[in-house]
Amino acid sequence: xxxxxxxxxxxxxxxxxxxxxxxxxxxxxxxxxxxxxxxxxxxxxxxxxxxxxxxxxxxxxxxxxxxxxxxxxxxxxxxxxxxxxxxxxxxxxxxxxxxxxxxxxxxxxxxxxxxxxxxxxxxxxxxxxxxxxxxxxxxxxxxxxxxxxxxxxxxxxxxxxxxxxxxxxxxxxxxxxxxxxxxxxxxxxxxxxxxxxxxxxxxxxxxxxxxxxxxxxxxxxxxxxxxxxxxxxxxxxxxxxxxxxxxxxxxxxxxxxxxxxxxxxxxxxxxxxxxxxxxxxxxxxxxxxxxxxxxxxxxxxxxxxxx
Amino acid sequence: xxxxxxxxxxxxxxxxxxxxxxxxxxxxxxxxxxxxxxxxxxxxxxxxxxxxxxxxxxxxxxxxxxxxxxxxxxxxxxxxxxxxxxxxxxxxxxxxxxxxxxxxxxxxxxxxxxxxxxxxxxxxxxxxxxxxxxxxxxxxxxxxxxxxxxxxxxxxxxxxxxxxxxxxxxxxxxxxxxxxxxxxxxxxxxxxxxxxxxxxxxxxxxxxxxxxxxxxxxxxxxxxxxxxxxxxxxxxxxxxxxxxxxxxxxxxxx
Numbered sequence: 423x424x425x426x427x428x429x430x431x432x433x434x435x436x437x438x439x440x441x442x443x444x445x446x447x448x449x450x451x452x453x454x455x456x457x458x459x460x461x462x463x464x465x466x467x468x469x470x471x472x473x474x475x476x477x478x479x480x481x482x483x484x485x486x487x488x489x490x491x492x493x494x495x496x497x498x499x500x501x502x503x504x505x506x507x508x509x510x511x512x513x514x515x516x517x518x519x520x521x522x523x524x525x526x527x528x529x530x531x532x533x534x535x536x537x538x539x540x541x542x543x544x545x546x547x548x549x550x551x552x553x554x555x556x557x558x559x560x561x562x563x564x565x566x567x568x569x570x571x572x573x574x575x576x577x578x579x580x581x582x583x584x585x586x587x588x589x590x591x592x593x594x595x596x597x598x599x600x601x602x603x604x605x606x607x608x609x610x611x612x613x614x615x616x617x618x619x620x621x622x623x624x625x626x627x628x629x630x631x632x633x634x635x636x637x638x639x640x641x642x643x644x645x646x647x648x649x650x651x652x653x654x655x656x657x658x659x660x661x662x663x664x665x666x667x668x669x670x671x672x673x674x675x676x677x678x679x680x681x682x683x684x685x686x687x688x689x690x691x692x693x694x695x696x697x698x699x700x701x702x703x704x705x706x707x708x709x710x711x712x713x714x715x716x717x718x719x720x721x722x723x724x725x726x727x728x729x
Numbered sequence: 730x731x732x733x734x735x736x737x738x739x740x741x742x743x744x745x746x747x748x749x750x751x752x753x754x755x756x757x758x759x760x761x762x763x764x765x766x767x768x769x770x771x772x773x774x775x776x777x778x779x780x781x782x783x784x785x786x787x788x789x790x791x792x793x794x795x796x797x798x799x800x801x802x803x804x805x806x807x808x809x810x811x812x813x814x815x816x817x818x819x820x821x822x823x824x825x826x827x828x829x830x831x832x833x834x835x836x837x838x839x840x841x842x843x844x845x846x847x848x849x850x851x852x853x854x855x856x857x858x859x860x861x862x863x864x865x866x867x868x869x870x871x872x873x874x875x876x877x878x879x880x881x882x883x884x885x886x887x888x889x890x891x892x893x894x895x896x897x898x899x900x901x902x903x904x905x906x907x908x909x910x911x912x913x914x915x916x917x918x919x920x921x922x923x924x925x926x927x928x929x930x931x932x933x934x935x936x937x938x939x940x941x942x943x944x945x946x947x948x949x950x951x952x953x954x955x956x957x958x959x960x961x962x963x964x965x966x967x968x969x970x971x972x973x974x975x976x977x978x979x980x981x982x983x
Contacts, residue, residue, distance in 0.1 A: 509822060
């Protein structure tokens with residue numbers, strides 16, 4: 423399948439500070455890429471380079487076959503974006519704001535503004551001035567504006583900022599629907615790791631401007647960890663054994679539910695040792711990575727269960 | 730007209746500052762027209778009411794716009810038009826909808842220059858209107874009207890180029906207070922140069938020519954050579970300010 427965006431060796435420095443270094447990624451139509459990183463990791467700078475808001479020092483960006491260097495107008499016509507906090511003309515209504523920007527596109531049918539406002543659930547507020555909008559409503563309006571002209575790639579910078587939990591769920595559902603039904607690709611930067619894990623098909627984690635993890639979300643998260651949850655009978659005996667067994671670290675116990683980290687031994691050896699000590703294993707499972715665990719591990723944040 | 734220019738023009742017309750300013754200007758012009766022949770005013774302003782009143786009143790009132798007041802008004806307006814939009818993350822929005830940086834700044838410049846010229850003509854209209862209210866038809870002396878309108882148009886050219894300079898400053902500093910600070914600095918330097926004996930510096934100084942037109946040739950026609958020389962110098966400044974704006978906007982990190 424034709425890639426919707428190819429980014430190669432992206433680099434940006436501000437004076438002597440490197441903001442983004444050697445970032446590369448690709449995205450297919452209908453896929454949603456989560457761009458993660460701590461504050462100042464280079465997420466917004468990367469997005470601004472893709473949208474040409476920030477001249478880059480090095481690197482190549484090709485959007486739906488059009489190079490951002492040689493054919494910026496064509497390349498940018500394939501993108502819709504909402505960066506930073508959503509900005510609108512506060513004195514104008516939602517509809518007027520949409521129409522202002524719709525006029526900048528060529529060949530947008532007049533009805534598209536109404537359709538998009540309806541799509542993001544703002545048709546009832548179309549005639550309301552934007553200065554009276556809540557942040558959540560502005561976020562939805564920003565999404566509608568980014569969708570003007572039906573771009574093949576939509577870039578959203580922390581779209582869930584300021585939204586209540588229900589608003590976040592609605593927004594992510596909207597994005598997933600668009601990706602699935604209209605084959606639109608998304609690049610979404612966010613700090614909502616739990617939500618990103620659920621709805622992103624691809625993940626790119628940046629740290630200090632460098633890509634430290636990227637790939638398909640399922641693939642990344644399916645790799646087993648060294649954390650084992652088990653249910654063992656004879657609780658007292660099990661607790662004694664697990665606390666003195668070499669090569670493992672007992673992290674928690676809740677009744678006969680134990681969580682251990684396999685530090686120096688493999689899973690087979692752990693099971694053999696349990697059996698050798700006549701412990702009956704009621705249940706045993708190896709935990710999978712959560713995006714949050716991975717993120718904290720890779721960015722050097724605190725974590726209690728990944729080693 | 731380009732849709733972006735239309736959008737910016739619409740945005741500009743919504744600036745309340747413009748309406749407040751011109752209501753104040755009308756009020757000032759109105760009171761000047763009616764009070765100018767009071768003896769106290771004559772002494773206070775050190776003017777000869779036989780000259781500044783009637784047909785010369787619109788020319789006399791021009792000095793209250795072309796200069797410090799007009800420059801600061803334009804500076805405030807441009808900072809709202811560019812720096813505040815930049816701060817509110819609105820300046821780059823058209824770029825996310827397929828517009829180029831060049832088109833964006835050209836549209837801004839186009840609206841700002843049109844407004845600059847329109848403001849000068851509006852000032853002329855206000856001054857003629859208040860003069861008409863005070864003195865009636867006797868203000869319409871054909872030779873004086875032509876001479877005064879010429880001066881308004883020349884001042885319009887100067888104010889447009891000053892506006893271009895303010896735009897260049899806005900694009901370079903991206904900060905409203907820095908822009909206003911530099912414009913105050915310009916006004917001070919302008920006053921120094923115009924009142925000095927540095928004739929060579931005066932010849933290449935943009936602010937010298939409006940001073941020459943408004944004060945040295947007060948209530949007189951401007952010789953063509955003086956007008957053309959001034960326009961040429963002012964236009965050169967305009968080209969430099971325009972190029973600076975274009976150059977800076979290309980390198981701007983939003």
